[in-house]
Amino acid sequence: MNVRAANVRAMNGGIRNGGIRFDGVTVAYDATVVLDDFDLTVEPGEVMALLGPSGSGKTTALRAVAGFVRPRTGRVLIGGQDVTALPPHRRGIGMVVQQYALFPHMRVEANVAFGLKARKVPRGEIAGRVAEALEMTGMDGFAERYPRELSGGQQQRVAIARALAVRPGVLLLDEPLSALDARLRAGMLTELARLHRELPGLSMLYVTHDQSEALTLADRIAVMDRARLRDCGTPQSLYRAPGSAFTASFVGSANLLAARWCGEDAVELDGGVRIRVRGSGGGEGEATLCIRPHLIGLGEPPGPSGPPSPDVPDMNVLHGAVTGLQWRGASHRVTVSLPPSGAELTAEVRELSSPPALGEKVSVHFAAADAVVLPPGGTP
Template sequence: MSQELSLAAVELRGVTVRYRDTVALSGLNLSVARGRTVALLGPSGSGKSTALKVIAGFEQPAAGQVLLAGKDVTALAPAKRGVGVVVQSYALFPHLSIQQNVAFGLKGRGLSRQQLRERVAEALAVVHMEKYTKRYPAELSGGQQQRIAIARALAIKPPVLLLDEPLSALDAQLRQQMLAELQELRRELPDTAMIYVTHDQQEALALADDIAVMREARLVDMDVTERLYHQPPSGFTASFLGGANLLSAVVESFKPTDDGVCTVRIAGRQFRFRAPFEAAIGERVSVAIRPYACQLAESIEGENVFPVIVHSVQWRGASYRLIVRLTETAEQLSVDLPATVLPPEVASTISLRVRREDAVLVPAEVAVR
């Protein structure tokens, strides 16, 4: 393998961005390999869009470096980086035809008219919009405009494609359709590194090989998508990626040879759950339990069963969302039950069971400074 292919497609080294008294990014280290799709996931204001702007060259960091295929481009103008960018507003030129919009980024590259037409046709074919070259943006639907924005970014054949919440302006049905389109796009561009900014965990899970979770200008956790979901290293990632409930617990015993299963005490009761880290006896931890993992139990007897009081019941079509509280500590949980199950009455006391493989221990949450 050549040195160029072995280098990370994108690398941020200690990147910090400040706006007067506000730190938008704090010492961000991020590496994205060639052909990988990485989702930057986090709440509004976490710094994920700022990270994208730094890579594209729209923001200049106060400290740190930006490297593309090993080359330091920190001081390089956006037009000279060769990066494709798709923003949530699409930013199409209303006075230009679709063909002219897609060709816009190719100007000044020394292409002949024939080469220009071929490059535009190739980019439109990738997004299945070949028949719309003569139309204008106002004549297209939101989903079609998004495809054109992607085609324009692809026309320059970028090694890196940046997408900043491209589905946020679409309705729910169209968003699902475009998710499928983006999945197909990934398959058609196996050598292109993609960085996808979103606050929607379902988009991240559907599209990304790896997920980087951001919070308050910092990178909290990053890992392969499936592993990060099933073994979150922190309470924040567990709750943000999958909406896990976090229950306070104290470690009573831990044996690494016992398949990593740990005995903890929650509200005066013993439970056994997975611990992906070595937990010390007496250590305070959190147990991450996702809403779908809770099941109704017929009695309080048995492993990992606890009593709760039902605070509210919401019907959601295919399921019921229950908000319940532990009887001993009043800690609140969200519980999802299938619509085929008769929901309990509000204010009633019920028993819930969580299988040991359906919950995981995470370190007790530490305040972010």
């Protein structure tokens, strides 16, 4: 067995199955509730992303698990044990924050050993555990350096090694990549995904406002908005069937149009444009129509070849004028204004060899199955 495999095995052996449960957790500062009756379960070994805009309460939720904020009501459980009254160092967690937070006057080695010493790990074990954690994050060979002698990405690897050294059942990460540039971010995401595979018992709670991080890394995403949990599901389910306009716009990009039900499988935009939608048994009154840009085609749909069949989705074809055009390398984003209301739809299509001009009249089409109706609200 090579060294790396041995380290991975040792660390796995030390990880007790974690799992986190928020049970009706409310946190308030004075009169302001910043986490409101929050319920969420992270399974052992699961990566859960907490995704939401700045100020929505993500860090507060994480700090409630870590033990740095005390809930006003509710309980936090780790590995099935109620830890609400336990101090941070007795919760079996590791934590990584945005700004590395390494001790500048300590070498990498001492930084990674810090939590082990604080937990009174026997002296003879510490060197091995430090080496194991540094190896896990690809930082073996840097043990003697000071933080100032490392790049931002390397410092963040050391911070992750420090968190892993205590062999936590739960790893808490608060925007761990947001201080890194785009290329380093992509590399670190791959590294975190590898850690997730190598340490299958480790639960991770990963706070981010960046949907691409959540989509890449998370088994499930919890969407937060103004102190509340809005939606929770796999990236695929939230993308294909978001529960609200808020989630639709936060997980992937979305066209969101104000609409009104007008039948079992159709809605109407302002001004009477009728749109066939994904069969859902219908509804009544106001609604929000959601269509993903890449599911919209430009021009007339390809003609039916053969007899009509129930398997062929109903196409919506709408006519309008181009109000926006963006080249994105492999694709074009074409925004079309629909008369009479002027509602806009953006289509993301493969790069066009001869893109339309602004003001040009064009058609757009999309399948009824790709037109999802959400509760009203959330449109621009």
